Amino acid sequence: MFLNYLFRELRHRHRQAVLTALGLALGICLVVTVSASAGGVRSAQNQVLHSLYGVGTDISVTQSAKSGSGGAQQFAMNPGSTKKQGQSFARDRVTSTMGLALLSTTKVTAVKSLSGVSSAVGGLTLSSMHVSGHFAKVSGSTSSSASKSTSAQPSTSSSGSATPSQSPIKISSFTIAGIDVSDQTIGPLSSTTLTSGRTFTSSETSAKVVVIDAAYAKQNSIVVGDTMKISGVSFKVIGIRKSATSSVDVYMPLLMAQTISGETGKVNEIYVKATSATQIATVKAEIKKTVSGATVTTAQDLANQVSGSLSSASKLSSSLGKWLEVAALISAVAVASLLTLSGVGRRVREFGTLKAIGWKSRRIVSQVLGEALIQGLAGGAIGVALGYAATRLIGAFSPSLQATVGASGLPTSRAGSFFGGAPGASSAGGGPGDALRGLSHTVTVYLHAPISVSLVAVAIALAVAGGLIAGGLGGWRAARLSPADALRRVD
Amino acid sequence: MLYELHGVSKRYAQSKKKVAALHDVDLSIDQGEFVAIQGSTGSGKTTLLQMLGALDRPTSGSVLFDGVDLAGMKESELTKLRGRAFGFIFQAFNLIPTLTAQENVETALVPLHLSAAERGAKAQAALAELGLAERGKHLPAELSGGEQQRVAIARALVRSPRVILADEPTGNLDERTRDEIIALLQGLWQSRGQTIIVVTHDTHVAAPASRRFLLDDGAVISADAAADRVVVESPQRD
Ligand SMILES: Nc1ncnc2c1ncn2[C@@H]1O[C@H](COP(=O)(O)OP(=O)(O)O)[C@@H](O)[C@H]1O
Ligand SMILES: [Mg+2]
Numbered sequence: 001m002f003l004n005y006l007f008r009e010l011r012h013r014h015r016q017a018v019l020t021a022l023g024l025a026l027g028i029c030l031v032v033t034v035s036a037s038a039g040g041v042r043s044a045q046n047q048v049l050h051s052l053y054g055v056g057t058d059i060s061v062t063q064s065a066k067s068g069s070g071g072a073q074q075f076a077m078n079p080g081s082t083k084k085q086g087q088s089f090a091r092d093r094v095t096s097t098m099g100l101a102l103l104s105t106t107k108v109t110a111v112k113s114l115s116g117v118s119s120a121v122g123g124l125t126l127s128s129m130h131v132s133g134h135f136a137k138v139s140g141s142t143s144s145s146a147s148k149s150t151s152a153q154p155s156t157s158s159s160g161s162a163t164p165s166q167s168p169i170k171i172s173s174f175t176i177a178g179i180d181v182s183d184q185t186i187g188p189l190s191s192t193t194l195t196s197g198r199t200f201t202s203s204e205t206s207a208k209v210v211v212i213d214a215a216y217a218k219q220n221s222i223v224v225g226d227t228m229k230i231s232g233v234s235f236k237v238i239g240i241r242k243s244a245t246s247s248v249d250v251y252m253p254l255l256m257a258q259t260i261s262g263e264t265g266k267v268n269e270i271y272v273k274a275t276s277a278t279q280i281a282t283v284k285a286e287i288k289k290t291v292s293g294a295t296v297t298t299a300q301d302l303a304n305q306v307s308g309s310l311s312s313a314s315k316l317s318s319s320l321g322k323w324l325e326v327a328a329l330i331s332a333v334a335v336a337s338l339l340t341l342s343g344v345g346r347r348v349r350e351f352g353t354l355k356a357i358g359w360k361s362r363r364i365v366s367q368v369l370g371e372a373l374i375q376g377l378a379g380g381a382i383g384v385a386l387g388y389a390a391t392r393l394i395g396a397f398s399p400s401l402q403a404t405v406g407a408s409g410l411p412t413s414r415a416g417s418f419f420g421g422a423p424g425a426s427s428a429g430g431g432p433g434d435a436l437r438g439l440s441h442t443v444t445v446y447l448h449a450p451i452s453v454s455l456v457a458v459a460i461a462l463a464v465a466g467g468l469i470a471g472g473l474g475g476w477r478a479a480r481l482s483p484a485d486a487l488r489r490v491d
Numbered sequence: 492m493l494y495e496l497h498g499v500s501k502r503y504a505q506s507k508k509k510v511a512a513l514h515d516v517d518l519s520i521d522q523g524e525f526v527a528i529q530g531s532t533g534s535g536k537t538t539l540l541q542m543l544g545a546l547d548r549p550t551s552g553s554v555l556f557d558g559v560d561l562a563g564m565k566e567s568e569l570t571k572l573r574g575r576a577f578g579f580i581f582q583a584f585n586l587i588p589t590l591t592a593q594e595n596v597e598t599a600l601v602p603l604h605l606s607a608a609e610r611g612a613k614a615q616a617a618l619a620e621l622g623l624a625e626r627g628k629h630l631p632a633e634l635s636g637g638e639q640q641r642v643a644i645a646r647a648l649v650r651s652p653r654v655i656l657a658d659e660p661t662g663n664l665d666e667r668t669r670d671e672i673i674a675l676l677q678g679l680w681q682s683r684g685q686t687i688i689v690v691t692h693d694t695h696v697a698a699p700a701s702r703r704f705l706l707d708d709g710a711v712i713s714a715d716a717a718a719d720r721v722v723v724e725s726p727q728r729d
Contacts, residue, residue, distance in 0.1 A: 358574020
């Protein structure tokens with residue numbers, strides 16, 4: 001009787017029922033879309049932070065290089081003897097990333113022993129530059145064919161006989177991260193995923209093996225099993241890993257990075273994991289005391305530094321989005337309530353008659369609530385379907401969002417950037433510590449609006465709750481109807 | 492006595508002025524009687540029927556049903572009593588438009604908490620008794636006025652009520668159908684001694700009654716007694 005009456009009633013006034021359900025559905029659709037987009041923005045933000053930082057890393061410690069140290073890299077380019085003029089040359093130079101001071105590995109141990117620190121590893125980020133070409137010949141003195149080799153170069157000389165000619169020099173540069181193979185859960189490798197081969201084993205502390213970033217591998221046609229010569233040392237490629245930003249091109253064991261750069265016992269970045277999120281602030285203060293002059297950056301600091309369209313989208317979704325959802329829900333419930341109330345208003349005689357016959361108010365209220373519940377469920381289902389369509393649409397367009405970390409306006413003055421178009425240097429080209437060093441760092445992510453099971457559950461629950469609010473109001477109205485009215489109503 | 496009414500008054504608070512719908516009514520009705528309550532429009536007939544059917548409580552006075560005063564009962568107790576003791580017949584039939592004839596009859600069995608099968612069987616039997624065996628699956632809109640009122644009577648009868656209370660049961664029907672309904676009520680009274688109280692301003696409907704009351708302005712002004720007496724048509728005002 002209950003269900004029979006319920007569905008007959010809904011079928012009888014299907015226009016109103018559909019309208020009520022659609023009203024709720026539109027509200028739910030908006031909630032689903034906005035929430036999913038906000039979730040997408042959040043995960044984009046996490047993606048950016050993780051790519052800069054490593055998934056497991058809570059705190060990153062660096063120290064700025066003292067002024068006067070570092071500076072432009074030098075290559076010995078003097079042909080030496082005139083015999084070498086015109087002959088080919090190649091130079092390899094691996095140096096610690098500019099702007100970062102070197103820290104002793106004892107600092108890592110010191111940080112590790114601080115209370116509140118779950119683990120800490122040191123990392124050494126290096127820039128490798130490879131320069132090759134032919135030594136210049138001094139025209140006029142030995143050869144006359146020199147002018148031919150300069151044809152590719154814009155010549156500033158007017159005429160003259162003693163202009164040295166230099167054929168184009170090939171320069172390639174890439175970033176190396178020396179990582180602690182004994183704990184790969186934090187540090188730069190933790191933000192990447194393996195696409196082929198394998199990762200380091202914890203015993204490969206001094207093995208001549210490297211893992212290559214997927215983008216760099218593709219650009220240079222490197223596959224697992226290849227051999228790579230860096231600074232005169234041959235490394236075996238054991239794996240390819242994918243990362244969102246490709247800020248590191250080559251990963252190798254820390255000890256090997258220290259060996260090839262000549263920086264034995266040194267690191268330039270410490271990655272720290274706190275025992276719990278609540279410990280981060282205290283740990284940060286402790287580290288500042290332990291490593292004097294260190295730049296200690298937490299994930300939160302980094303998030304606060306993020307600017308660009310991603311952070312605007314994030315602010316928008318957290319402020320406007322919430323209000324939009326609330327407004328949409330309130331209006332959906334208001335529409336559903338008004339429709340339900342007017343529906344009950346048209347059934348005064350019907351409910352009065354049932355009461356006169358001896359139906360309890362509770363029974364009539366549950367009838368009204370049951371109808372509202374079905375409308376709510378239908379509204380929720382339609383709303384989720386519409387929301388799904390909307391998020392699919394967002395996914396199809398997948399608008400790109402830019403996130404810029406660090407002081408804006410500062411030019412990226414890394415050595416590698418001087419040469420532009422260096423292999424492997426993507427739009428995100430920069431070490432994991434770039435943000436911490438006040439260098440601008442832009443990452444592009446694509447917005448996807450994923451719908452989770454819990455979001456669907458919440459949406460349906462909201463629709464049902466909305467339907468029940470409307471039904472509750474209608475039921476309250478129906479409960480107050482006097483059975484005496486049934487006898488009087490003739491219309 | 493089935494009913495004993497003592498000094499029953501009902502006043503409605505209509506905005507500021509009070510409307511006295513019933514005035515100090517004394518009345519008693521026995522089991523098995525066929526009572527007609529007559530009177531012009533606005534004389535208080537419906538109000539009186541509401542007191543008798545536990546749909547409303549008097550402002551003052553007592554309405555004893557089976558010796559229990561309805562005036563002192565809680566709303567939930569009145570609801571329970573309505574579900575068991577009374578069968579209502581309305582002028583506008585008051586069938587649930589979305590339910591079939593049989594389902595409409597079954598609504599009267601909901602307060603009795605029967606199984607679905609029992610409900611169905613009882614409803615079918617009641618419809619068959621009123622010559623509507625074939626019409627059980629029809630919606631009210633698919634039935635004629637007379638058929639709808641017969642479904643409503645089946646709904647009133649299905650739980651074998653102590654009293655049938657009818658308010659202008661022929662008010663919406665043409666003459667021929669009216670006579671059918673009159674004959675039907677009369678048959679129920681004669682064949683099974685069903686207590687019937689019918690409110691009407693139509694003398695034809697009141698004619699077969701064993702007793703007739705005339706209400707005027709909320710007061711009983713005449714009650715002619717025995718059924719075997721010559722039926723004198725009451726004066727009509729409307
Ligand atoms: N709910 C109400 N509120 C105010 N006045 C009412 C109400 N119901 C009935 N009345 C008044 O009470 C009087 C009797 O009405 P009613 O019992 O319906 O008369 P009848 O059924 O004989 O036509 C009328 O004057 C009517 O206007
Ligand atoms: Mg009336």
